[in-house]
């Protein structure tokens with residue numbers, strides 16, 4: 001579903017992504033971790049063109065990402081993204097946050113969009129919050145709305161960028177549980193997270209990034225039991 005080959009990116013003189021190779025197969029779950037500033041967000045933001053890469057190939061579901069706006073919108077319509085900050089529309093209710101995309105971008109009727117939104121709000125276990133505004137919800141609830149909103153667009157791939165790192169500890173699990181269920185439903189997922197319990201449960205492949213490079217890529221069993229590089233060992237010691 002995602003093919004990244006020899007991708008390089010710079011912010012001016014700063015080489016932020018260095019020869020990145022990564023593939024994510026259909027239904028595969030890849031978890032990316034690594035120190036702050038290592039390029040994790042930049043990498044996943046390149047996949048839906050929130051950032052552009054200067055060299056190499058990025059292909060999503062067979063569509064190569066270029067400057068062509070038609071391709072960019074095709075790719076964006078297949079890729080859902082959930083951020084650390086929930087990015088909900090504050091002036092819209094939970095339900096309206098979820099129906100906006102399907103109505104505007106998918107041409108659904110209001111009735112169909114509401115039915116779809118309620119289905120996903122039930123999946124993330126907050127149907128009773130549908131008529132509230134984001135500010136009336138806890139962080140964990142807001143993040144679950146963000147996930148439901150994304151799923152309402154029927155993405156083939158979900159990207160997560162540290163979805164629980166802005167949450168109070170007691171709310172982390174309610175979001176990880178929803179993500180675990182999504183993983184079990186067969187969704188293709190690329191998740192940046194330092195929640196290693198979640199990673200052990202759902203990841204098919206673990207990736208460790210440092211200084212813009214993929215330093216290590218392995219199955220969770222190998223990754224956690226026998227990390228190869230000192231950089232990865234040090235990192236795991238710090239967070240586990």
Ligand code: ADP
Pocket residue numbers: 011014016034035036037038039040041042043
């Ligand atoms: P991570 O998500 O692993 O913490 P990021 O991808 O956010 O890392 O950032 C990688 C590096 O690129 C950091 O040093 C950051 O300061 C820098 N960076 C990120 N975005 C920009 C930008 N828009 N302009 C310049 N530098 C940036």
Ligand code: MG
Pocket residue numbers: 040041042161162
């Ligand atoms: Mg980041």
